Amino acid sequence: MAEEEYPDVELSDKQKKEIAKWFLLNSPAGEIQYVAKDLRSVLNDERIYNEAAQEAFPLYNKSHIICLEFPDRSGDVLITSYNELDKNEYLDPRTAQVATVNHVKQVCTEVRPAADEELPSPYIEDFRCTLDAEILKYVGEAYPKGICSVYCVNGKDVEGPGSNFELVVVISAVKNSPKNFCNGSWRSVWNIEFKDDMQMLAIRGKIQVDAHYFEEGNVQLDAKNECRDETMFQAPDDCALSITNTIRHHEAEYLASLEESYSNLPDTTFKDLRRKLPVTRTLFPWHNTLQFSLTRDIQKELGIGK
Amino acid sequence: MEAAMGLMRRIHPKQSETALSALLSLLPHHSSDLLSQVDQPLQVLCDVDCGKEFILCEYNRDADSYRSPWSNKYHPPLEDAPYPSSELRKLEIEANEVFAIYRDQYYEGGISSVYLWEDDDSEGFVACFLIKKDGSKTGQGRRGYLQEGAWDAIHVIEVGPEDEGTAHYCLTSTVMLSLTTNDESSGTFSLSGSIRRQMNMDLAIADGHLCNMGRMIEEMEGKLRNSLDQVYFGKTKEMVCTLRPPAEVVMRLPNS
Structure with a gap:
């Protein structure tokens, strides 16, 4: 099973640091501090741990x-x-x-x-701030513990009409209940390009949902989706409304598709791994397995066996 | 060691192989503990004698060779390798035949292998039943829903010596699975995980060891599948609905 040769020579500090970073970066949502604690004791080297932590935590914090x-x-x-x-x-x-x-x-x-x-400039801030207010309202309604923000990532110094710029809407909802062995995170990032020249907005969304349940086991959900949409370039108020409506629509649709994936599990997807009952729809006849050697012989003779 | 197991409990099941080899290199002196406590996805080899695939595990391994349950030969060949007694081998052959039919009825495909060996400590024997199924649409997924789908089951049964017509059976089972669906409108949806459970029974050996072991495995597999489906997958779904409750709930509880 383990083809890895155990190294006769000790790992170099650099290799140990890389391994430590790998564990930290691959921590499930909300669990990096627990991983860090175990990792520290496995590594048994504070200097290497600290170096790895300095590099891994910022990356983890941003990606989560x-x-x-x-x-x-x-x-x-x-x-x-x-x-x-x-x-x-x-x-x-x-x-x-x-x-x-x-x-x-x-x-x-x-x-x-x-x-x-x-x-951002007052002109951009007007768009950003009205959008932020609408998104805040939407997130408050849709996510019991959602946090959101709107940033300008391109053209923050644009002073007035005539130039393109880009805003990003970030929504993050986290639920950690380590006592119930359950953690999860929903993150969505929506890029909105304000194309002044074409008088339209191009919207790109990425949604990522993770959940981890680990009471006497370790089961993880990873779900991701991307989508695109567009709407007209209008005054800040109208832009804010139509962007928020677009996001609301896509996120609601995505949640519905997640629920559908779950409801398909028992009878379709999971069945391709293992059926609940045998093809015969009765429990396996362990008490009478002699019959199989007979049917096997017949199958062999008829050439339908494997 | 406890910390290492703590890490294995958190790290993504799909990355367990990488995590294990990382831990082995960090803790070389714990390698045998790690290898026995951390279950890994099953590997297969092809028996050159009969062209059938068999599953590799610690129990059919000696040095770097693995014994095939079909031809009883080590791959690659190995001198002075251990073999089960002829009596046990007879039961092993029968177990492999019957278990292959069981596997086909529940899994509609897949590979299975059964290995038996003497248990020197208890005068009984140990049996290991393995199943590996690729349920993806490019593998043996009949319905073709899965982009990727794997089910690996490991059942180890310690069978005690006969005592007044009964024997003690201790079954430890692990299932590792992953399934991914992928389509344009709903994106990538992936669930993966592993669970391990134990079951102890005293059974009359009048029905035969194979019958007793088979029933226990069947019951256990049913339980494991059910708890993965209902409990484990259910918990992750609950989590999603906590993060973002479905619309009906929001409408009913506008202030929550």
Whole structure:
């Protein structure tokens, strides 16, 4: 089974660090701190662990779009690649603040007001802010614990009509209940290109849903989908409404397709792995297996056996 | 070792092979513990004598060779390799034949192998029943729904010596599975996992060991399949609906 040769020579520190990073980056949603704890004791080398953690945590935090609360609890900031100003600094456009975070501890340590040049122009901010308000309303309705934000990722300094720009809507909902051996995360990222020249908006969405249940076992769900849509370039209010409606529609449709995948499991998909009952629809006749050697002989003679 | 098992419990089932080899290289002195406690996806080899495939595991391995249950020969050939006694081999042949039919009725395809060996400690014997099924549409998925689908089952039964007409049977079963569907409108949907359970029984040996072992395995497989379907998959679905409740629920509970 294990074809791997056990190394006679010790692994190099670099190899150990790579392995440590691999474990951290592949932690299920919400479980990196638990993985880190076990990994530390397996590695038994603080220096290597710390180096691996310094590199892996920022990547994990961004790809899982984790949410950190401000130190004064007045709000929170999402950790994404779209609002990263520096490797420890993340912009919260809603409050126009910049949060300093400790990636490994997964806490926000400090908040400062954002500088003018870190924020979009008033023209862009108008679109961003009205969209943020609509998305906030939608997320509040659809996700019991959803966090969302809208960032400008292209053309944040555009002063007025005539240029293209791009906003990103990020929605993250997390549920961790380690006591029930269950964790999960829903993340969706919607890129909206405002094409001024064509007077239309191109919308691209990526949704990722993970769930992990590990009481006396280890079962994970990974589901992903991508979709595209478009709508007209209008005034900020109307854009915000039509973008939010588009997102609501696609996300509701996706949830319905997830439910359908689950309802197809017992009788179709799972059946291709193992049936609930044998093809004969009765339990296997273990008490009478002699019959099989007879039927086998007949099958062989008729040439229908395997 | 406890921490290593903790990691295995969290890491994605599809990455368990990578995780195990990583742990083996970090903890070479725990390699035998790791190998015996962490179940890995089953591998197969083709028996050169009869052209049939057989499944590899720790129980038919000696050095780097594996014994085929069909020809009873090691692949690649190995001198001085251990074989079951002729009496046990007879039962092994029968078990392989019958289990292949059982497998076909439940799995509509797949590969199975059964290995038996003497248990020196208890004067009884140990049997290992293995099943591997590729249920993908390019494999043996009859219905063609699965982009990818694998089911590996490992059943190890320790059979105690006969005592006043009965014997003690201790069954440890592991199922590892993964299934992925993929289509344009609903994207990629993938569930994977593994669970392990144990069952103990004292049974009259009048029905024969094979009959007793077979019934236990059948019952266990049914339970495992059911709990994967109902409990484990169900829990992940519950999680999805907690993250984003379906529309009807939202309408009923507008303030939640």
